[in-house]
Amino acid sequence: MLFLCIFIISVQLCHGMFDGMTCSDVGAVKLRLEEEKEKRLLLQNDVEILMLKVGNLERKLEKETDGSSSRSRNVAFMAYRDTPLTNIGLNQKLVFDKVATNEGNGYSAITGIFTVPISGIYFFTWMTAHAKTVVSPDTDLVTGIVVNGEYKVHTAAVVTHGFNMGGNSAVFRLNAADNVWIGVSLGNGIYSNSGSRWYYPTFSGFLVQP
Structure with a gap:
């Protein structure tokens, strides 16, 4: 009887929180959210790598420009x-x-x-x-x-x-x-x-x- 009450309360919570979605739907959503989180982390990692590359290119360009300026002052x-x-x-x-x-x-x-x-x-x-x-x-x-x-x-x-x-x-x-x-x-x-x-x-x- 207690188990049945818990089950009924869980179902009611699922319906109340997700507007008619089943608990299986909720599980799918959670899984999807985890996948999106992993993709977001991977994307963030890619962005950080690109930013590092851009920073290196900027420093290289600045160094070459300074060298060119130095040569022009000779x-x-x-x-x-x-x-x-x-x-x-x-x-x-x-x-x-x-x-x-x-x-x-x-x-x-x-x-x-x-x-x-x-x-x-x-x-x-x-x-x-x-x-x-x-x-x-x-x-x-x-x-x-x-x-x-x-x-x-x-x-x-x-x-x-x-x-x-x-x-x-x-x-x-x-x-x-x-x-x-x-x-x-x-x-x-x-x-x-x-x-x-x-x-x-x-x-x-x-x-x-x-």
Whole structure:
């Protein structure tokens, strides 16, 4: 009798809770819910794996981008002239037509002009040579570094001795697209020991800090 009462109460609870569903239906629903829970857990696991992969790809891309940015900030050049130059005009640009280094492609061996690729602080140095018996025999050779058409720093190779050299260095904060070159303020010839490895006239520069 007690068992029958329990059974009747269970049936009534089933009907009350699930609106007419049988207990077997309830069991099926529970089973279905368990299956859905397992699928949800599997899906969640897949999502976590995908998120990890995305995170790894983002870090890799960021690293490659930083590397690319670093490479783009590498600006340095060194050029020289291996033939003498005579009959130089006042304020003429000296063209150092042989390029040894040109990271960033800022220097032109055709025009002799360095065009600033990116803004920053730059260091420059140049060296000129004068041979009294070969070029400009009676006049000192005075050259200067020019920024956007304005002379900034000069150096001189005087005619006192048979062979003379002059050089200087400068540091400037420059903007992208600024132009820098070496110009002649006095004298009409620059010497180079053509055909040898002794290249006296040189022009170099590099980016110190963006």
